[in-house]
Amino acid sequence: MNNYFVGIMLVLASASGFGLMPIFTKFVYQDGVSTLTVLFLRFFFAAIFFFILLMVTKTEVRLSYRLLFGTLLVGGVFYMVQSILYFNSVHYLTASMVNLLFYAYPAMVTILAIVVNKEPLHRNVVLALMASLIGLVLVLGSGFSGLHKIGVLSALGAALVYAIYILISNLLVKEVSPIVTSTFVAMFASFSLLIAGLATDSISFDFSTTTWFPIMGIVLFSTVLAIYGLFKGLEIIGPTKAAILSTIEPLVTILFGALLFMDHLSPIQWFGAALVILGAVMVTKARGQITK
Helix, strand or coil: CCHHHHHHHHHHHHHHHHHHHHHHHHHHHCCCCCHHHHHHHHHHHHHHHHHHHHHHHCCCCCCCHHHHHHHHHHHHHHHHHHHHHHHHHHHHCCHHHHHHHHCCHHHHHHHHHHHHCCCCCCHHHHHHHHHHHHHHHHHHCCCHHHCCHHHHHHHHHHHHHHHHHHHHHHHHCCCCCHHHHHHHHHHHHHHHHHHHHHHCCCCCCCCCHHHHHHHHHHHHHHHHHHHHHHHHHHHHHCHHHHHHHHHHHHHHHHHHHHHHHCCCCCHHHHHHHHHHHHHHHHHHHHHCCCCC
């Protein structure tokens, strides 16, 4: 099989895995599972799978104290907070709305990069940011008053924290293999979530056996496959093409949200969704780098 085609399929599989995450989460919440419980299980099992992957691929693991602290900060703080906000938003909004609002993160990454890293502000970047902003306004729609404010703020907050996480992670992966970084990020995230869950008495495994299916869907498809598929695809087809292909993620969420939960967008919201995705593509092409 053509190696380039394999790379494309890996990136599409990755984007689909990320897009299915709010869908799986909706099913988990139907059984009353707490946010901290599902997140702890997500990162705990993901860390195990990543460690196995490291052993199978015989990847060398060598981290300085500085890099170890960096992965602790990224996984134990930023990724944990981002995940809590994202999964919390699923409580209040449809899966489609959550992912569309969260997809504001490419624009946020760009704004932070301009402010923090002093990246040049090109015309195409400005147009991309305008498209994303107008798209978000249209997605929220004139019925914004009917949306749960906590859900909206949680989704946008998750996007902002994820944008910060990306900028810091990009510094780490320049010195360490992305798979090694992902392994330690997952490990530290699960450890932090366990502490938070025990401190607030929010972790409980008293749920039905069938709930393990969507939980393992989050672990296998929306975490391990999604992250590993993206990194392997990056090696084959490059960051810009991978980022553009990854914009199918919200479309996957919208499709399965409509099929399984009867989520529907109005024509204006569909147009807004198109602008959000277009903005992400334009940002990627303008900056020439991956934002996922």
